[in-house]
Amino acid sequence: MRSGFPLSAVVAELADRDGVVLAHHGLVTWANDSETCLERTLDAVARATSFIDANRVAPSAPPRHDDIPxxxxxxxxxxxxxxxxxxxxxxxxxxxxxxxxxxxxxxxxxxxxxxxxxxxxxxxxxxxxxxxxxxxxxxxxxxxxxxxxxxxxxxxxxxxxxxxxxxxxxxxxxxxxxxxxxxxxxxxxxxxxxxxxxxxxxxxxxxxxxxxxxxxxxxxxxxxxxxxxxxxxxxxxxLKPQEPLFAGHVFIVTGAASGIGRGIAMDLATKGASLVLADLDLEGMADVAQTLTTAGLPEPAIAPGDQSDPDVVAATMHAAIRAFGGIDGVVLNAGIGMTGTLEELTLDQWNSTLRINLSSAFLLTQASMRAMREQGRGGSLVYIASKNAFGPGAAFGAYSVSKAGMVQLMRIAALEGGAAGIRANAVNPDAVFDNSRLWDGGLREERAAAHGIKPEELEDFYASRNLLHRRVTTTDVAQTVSFLLSEQSSRTTGSVIPVDGGVAAAFPR
The missing domain is CATH 3.40.225 (L-fuculose-1-phosphate Aldolase)
Incomplete structure (x- = not known):
């Protein structure tokens, strides 16, 4: 008998009792005050427990299954x-x-x-x-x-x-x-x-x-x-609120401690995603995680380390699977800027840029595609490349080559992953400054000098050279990433979306 009028009619005849037990449902007690009602509940539970214990047949030791490797x-x-x-x-x-x-x-x-x-x-x-x-x-x-x-x-x-x-x-x-x-x-x-x-x-x-x-x-x-x-x-x-866009989704975001990666992580979390934050900066990731949880958003998993290290990549994927069961998408954003003409660059600088910006993306692409294929529900890979992939700058050669390689990596991932429902697309931002550490270490000063302007004028300079004369922010990039991770772009793969205000020299081609 379920709760409702029929049950209330039965209970009306039991006013002299302390309560009723509803089979397969629970215990209901009543009294003239809440304290007495609680005492009756606890007493009924204690008596039931005592009765069960008195009749319990001590089971044999349960079989010990081996731990799962x-x-x-x-x-x-x-x-x-x-x-x-x-x-x-x-x-x-x-x-x-x-x-x-x-x-x-x-x-x-x-x-x-x-x-x-x-x-x-x-x-x-x-x-x-x-x-x-x-x-x-x-x-x-x-x-x-x-x-x-x-x-x-x-x-x-x-x-x-x-x-x-x-x-x-x-x-x-x-x-x-x-x-x-x-x-x-x-x-x-x-x-x-x-x-x-x-x-x-x-x-x-x-x-x-x-x-x-x-x-x-x-x-x-x-x-x-x-x-x-x-x-x-x-x-x-x-009465439950409507589920957010990315409820139940799991995404890895690399370079998540600052700049574009941080902005993307914040945006995806507000849309209900469960995140794995990956970065070298453990303190920065902890700050992002605390910001999210303080706002009542799902607590992210943390995967510290250099994503150009195969062991770190394996640990990152393992963290996603153990924390959330699998993976739906990856935002490949980790990277560094490196200035210097081709005559000035050392081989170490060249190799370091390609390793951090491109080889890390390859390793995580490989691990992600394997996991997505085994999971059997497709996925989305979003590569944060750059306007420099199509419109390179002098004295910025190593960076420009690494980002052009990332676009080509994305296209190959789209070709090879399509049959498994794995999509791959790239976003080409230009000159995103808010919360970004890319410009630290003298990069802002060097790029300003290359353009013949003062360092504090660099943001306005980049905005003035694009067709819309607009600054590009982390929010602009995050909204594009959200689109590419969502079902709204379910028929899109192998594409490049510029988020640069319109730089004609960097139009995709």
């Missing part, structure tokens, strides 16, 4: 994220607190018992999914079977679906894995963690029942559906 776990997470994100992207979160439950031999029975309260269905569906092992193919097939069964369950009970409501996403919110614990899903890590916490309560209740009285008995299919699509519970969902 790191590489195997990454592959499992990618397979699961691809499988549960068929209708919309989801972030994954690992909860080792459920390891003891996930390792039990009767795990399937515990999961089949369903949730312990109708409220729990809002967060984790009528039941979790139990995997037999950590094989990625087995896991993907299990998710597909779960979704197929959920659709069949809806079809069996469709006449009970309230008017003007559509069936829920059919994919599991909580997946129990022997040797690991739980993998939960959500629009961000906090949402996923909530589902995991609720699963912990539900499965723990089922385990307590099983240990005292035998396999728990779930409510029948139709009654489950009535709870699953109970208008009172559905109304709660309608």
């Amino acid at each position: 790191a590489d195997d776990l990454d592959r499992l997470l990618l397979a699961l994220r691809g499988a549960v994100s068929r209708s919309r992207p989801r972030v994954l979160s690992i909860d080792p607190e459920l390891r003891t439950l996930a390792d039990r031999t009767d795990l399937a029975d515990l999961v089949d018992a369903g949730v312990s309260s109708a409220d729990h269905m809002l967060r984790m569906k009528p039941r979790a999914l139990a995997l037999p092992d950590h094989d990625p193919m087995t896991a993907a097939s299990a998710v597909a079977a779960y979704a197929s069964e959920y659709r069949a369950y809806v079809d069996r009970n469709v006449e009970l679906l309230p008017d003007d409501y559509r069936p829920h996403d059919p994919y599991p919110r909580v997946i129990l894995v022997p040797g690991l614990g739980a993998i939960s899903t959500g629009v961000n890590s906090q949402d996923a963690a909530m589902a995991s916490e609720i699963a912990h309560h539900s499965v723990t209740v089922a385990a307590a029942v099983a240990d005292a009285f035998g396999p728990p008995e779930p409510i029948d299919d139709r009654e489950t559906f009535r709870f699953d699509y109970w208008p009172l519970e559905l109304f709660k969902l309608s």
